[in-house]
Amino acid sequence: xxxxxxxxxxxxxxxxxxxxxxxxxxxxxxxxxxxxxxxxxxxxxxxxxxxxxxxxxxxxxxxxxxxxxxxxxxxxxxxxxxxxxxxxxxxxxxxxxxxxxxxxxxxxxxxxxxxxxxxxxxxxxxxxxxxxxxxxxxxxxxxxxxxxxxxxxxxxxxxxxxxxxxxxxxxxxxxxxxxxxxxxxxxxxxxxxxxxxxxxxxxxxxxxxxxxxxxxxxxxxxxxxxxxxxxxxxxxxxxxxxxxxxxxxxxxxxxxx
Amino acid sequence: xxxxxxxxxxxxxxxxxxxxxxxxxxxxxxxxxxxxxxxxxxxxxxxxxxxxxxxxxxxxxxxxxxxxxxxxxxxxxxxxxxxxxx
Numbered sequence: 001x002x003x004x005x006x007x008x009x010x011x012x013x014x015x016x017x018x019x020x021x022x023x024x025x026x027x028x029x030x031x032x033x034x035x036x037x038x039x040x041x042x043x044x045x046x047x048x049x050x051x052x053x054x055x056x057x058x059x060x061x062x063x064x065x066x067x068x069x070x071x072x073x074x075x076x077x078x079x080x081x082x083x084x085x086x087x088x089x090x091x092x093x094x095x096x097x098x099x100x101x102x103x104x105x106x107x108x109x110x111x112x113x114x115x116x117x118x119x120x121x122x123x124x125x126x127x128x129x130x131x132x133x134x135x136x137x138x139x140x141x142x143x144x145x146x147x148x149x150x151x152x153x154x155x156x157x158x159x160x161x162x163x164x165x166x167x168x169x170x171x172x173x174x175x176x177x178x179x180x181x182x183x184x185x186x187x188x189x190x191x192x193x194x195x196x197x198x199x200x201x202x203x204x205x206x207x208x209x210x211x212x213x214x215x216x217x218x219x220x221x222x223x224x225x226x227x228x229x230x231x232x233x234x235x236x237x238x239x240x241x242x243x244x245x246x247x248x249x250x251x252x253x254x255x256x257x
Numbered sequence: 258x259x260x261x262x263x264x265x266x267x268x269x270x271x272x273x274x275x276x277x278x279x280x281x282x283x284x285x286x287x288x289x290x291x292x293x294x295x296x297x298x299x300x301x302x303x304x305x306x307x308x309x310x311x312x313x314x315x316x317x318x319x320x321x322x323x324x325x326x327x328x329x330x331x332x333x334x335x336x337x338x339x340x341x342x343x
Contacts, residue, residue, distance in 0.1 A: 021325040045326025048267045092294035092301050
């Protein structure tokens, strides 16, 4: 992770593990888990402020926007219009043009509506947003998102929160080879080996929430994910050996009795 | 004392002074303007406009900010809802 930054649209990210901030027990746990993960990008949702109970604490009391890159999302939006509205509100509430764009197509799977996603991405790019789209593991859709101006693509590994891991490594690999922007594998990771696998495939980063927040010990899992992403990245850069059906001896025959 | 008008804030009716601005409303609610987005009748306001935009009878104001997210469960308020395999 040291001296191996990720650059998207001219912005430099030091961590290749990005994390969501949902589903934690409380803000103290959120803060500790994010610190343990080493992530410098955190995703947040945009929702109504509770005006009847102002004693409620604010997430930003725990996550210093000077220390973390706050990435608002359009989670919960099922059509283009809503996604645009939430993206614009996210920009107005924050300080940057970064948006994690979600246009969902189905409540049960939370799979993206890729037609709506491309349409919304095109409009937001024109409005000056840096659009990071949450998409399916479809290489053609990924290319179309790049064509409308997305500077990175966030394909899912498996349905959000499912913990099923990398269900279609071949499609992810094709996306990585086909598009010339960073690929951030988003959603579906269940445990550390899934994150390492995504990075070994050549992903530029991994974004997760449930795998950490839903673990029995979220803080320990956050740390495990930090090392998994690091190990996977190192292994990818080191270049794995080819798979072979039969053994190849590691010790020389020469000098044997 | 100025006459009161009724507006809607995040869906709920609320009385405010007739000459109140969006900035006045946020101060009354003890909300830090740096952390919120405000929509006035579906128009997203620039923070710099908060003190210039006056409220009118029947206005609909939405005040939003960042919450924990990146996962859909809290979006629907269903809680954590995990089952750990033993």
